[in-house]
Amino acid sequence: MKHLDEYRDADTARRLAGSIAREANTARRYRLMEFCGGHTHAIFRYGLGDLLPANIEMVHGPGCPVCVLPTGRLDMAIRLAQRDGVMLASYGDMLRVPGSQGQSLMKAKADGADIRMVYSTLDALKLAAANPDREVIFFAIGFETTTPPTALAVEAAAKAQLANFSVFCNHVLTPSAIAAILEAPAVRELGAVEIDGFLGPAHVSVVIGSQPYEFFAEEYRKPVAISGFEPIDILQSILMLVRQLNEGRAEVENQYIRAVTRDGNLRAKQAVSRVFELRRDFEWRGLGHIPYSALRLKDEFATFDAERRFDEPYIASEGNKACACPAILRGAKKPTDCRLFGRACTPETPLGSCMVSSEGACAAYYSYGRMRERAQ
Amino acid sequence: MKIVALTGPDTAKVSLGGIVKEVSIALIDDPKVGDYVVLHVGYALAKIDEVEAERTLVLLAAEGADAIAEFSAAAEAVLAPP
């Protein structure tokens, strides 16, 4: 498979690992946060940790939209799905996440709610067109990658005057989350996390470009390497960060140059700005309230906004008190630091979103990496 | 994922390893058959820039090669007959 297999090559991996090992300064530690859940997954799935020297530590970030969705918002989705005449369309990842009453969309479906898994907003539009007697609500989540598809779907629905289609919008913004990780006050409240550099997300950067990260590099003096998804991409990006740190640089480097430009995807950004506006405030699981970090539909599209259409209230919820997802999402704790990990909380019986989402740190560690702990 | 056919103003068929799927190309400028794209939730998000991809591969090929050359030279020196 072109543009895939080359980035999974064993020989290239060996040489990159060799360079990293030679150039990493043994007198210091390198704490690098991979922001994106897709990167966390790839790191564990390929066993990349084995190719890195002991003084390079990958800290898992909050770039998993399933993981950072507050339980209260999921509860809203479940309540919407349970309304008469509603058909809720959702990406697969959300179906098994536990809500605050131990419910989940999957369980609600078993109890009779009409919930459909979709791979794309296009599928949701098709469902609305094919079922004019049902209210089809698309459960929109995700960072900047899934937002343009939602924007296009709303515009398509408006153009077709689809009267039975609406969106429950939970789209969030990457730079806001990175700021939350780095911001001093939040860090003071929730616990300090020392990060030396960032692996920038792949697909998000395709959309927003490399430019938004320049602020973090300059303001906080942290190097950023935007990385593709494949193991070779990740290794090359880690090498770039090691070199930046050794040389005292704090720049934004783009390893994923084959798909990411400085300005990103203009069409996608324009679609988003036509349809969405910033929310003043949004609660994130693990990161607390972050201003101007999430999106909602503009007033002209109010009829497609499920929250306004159905007047469903948001009730904040704590979730399981022993669940360490909040700290894990900030990189302050590892999955194995959570009392519930591997015991009460497993992929079969998930108590928190980090274990349900295949991009969550707990799920990735449990499925791919937990043999390490046992071996010790 | 390679575009193998344009099927509408905003849709195309892409192929990966012999599997063909219809996706949206509404977010891409000037898509053409033969272009490779990055795909996400049924939408092509960007074209893969073949020139930059080539540059990446060249950089990767050079990585660590000098180390291997150094090691080979050192090994030869050690093993050379006196």
Next chain:
Amino acid sequence: MNVAPRAPRLAAHRLDLAAGRVDLTHGAGGRAMQQLIEEIFRPAFDNPMLARGDDQAAFEVAAGRMVMSTDSFVVSPLFFPGGDIGSLAVHGTVNDVAMSGARPLYLSAGYIIEEGFPLADLQRIARSMGEAARAAGVAVVTGDTKVVERGKADGVFINTAGIGVVPPGLEISGDRARPGDAILISGTMGDHGVAIMAHRAGLEFETTIVSDSAALNGLVADMVAAVPSIRVLRDPTRGGLAATLNEICHQSAVGMRLNEAAIPFRPEVLGACELLGLDPLNVANEGKLIAIAPAEDATRLLGVMRGHPLGQEAMLIGEVIADPARFVRMTTRIGGERMIDWLAGEQLPRIC
């Protein structure tokens, strides 16, 4: 000249196999059901035991150990590239019996049919089942038919049970894997599950992904004849290679170490898994087997497998190791290590 009188016809008209549908009378035990059996099932399975028309089949029991297995088949869609529910029902149970090293002999077949199911499809399935049984060298000797109301069965469900005889000198069981043993598989992984899922997800193919559904008893017979020291045989069906290897680890109280680069996959299967967000190690196979044998017999066993049409792409993929935690580890294609765990719940594609 004495000619036996022609048996009187059961019904006034033959079944309308082209356009007719199954209705509740076909399962009621009366003439309609008899007609279904006579016009569809008996000709499809065509053997003397079934032709007697008894509620049971009688046969001599060979000396030695007998093996019995059962499975129910609820696959959807009923017809898929490479097979259908009928052939699958034969292959699945024949394989389960064969994984003990036994030679499969007889099958039973119980059909639960939904009211309104087209007779043409039923005939197609029965014929496919009959052909699969003949190709595998087994006979469907007894069966049952039930019809349920519309909506109570997804077209048709089939249960098959099978029996076989184990040749002497074989001890094949999931708890016999030992540290140091070699782990082999008979070919590419993930074909069947992807053929089904890709069909459901509406993907097209430049090259069709075909289910690998096949009867493995011929391959097994070759293997056990040449290498009677084989310790474990199992076919990685639901849950894929990952689930099956984990099962064996737990039964045998061992661990495993695999080499990802050695596991063969069809490119189309890898492509479909990329698109659907699946791990091919978790995807079902219906015509492949795992064999675990002493290390010193591995090369010979591999040769025997590759000499059979269903084992041409056989590979040695790893070894059994001592591990009280019973983990399956894999060295990934880029040189790191990861675990291969059972899959939790349904496979759901990733979105990030």
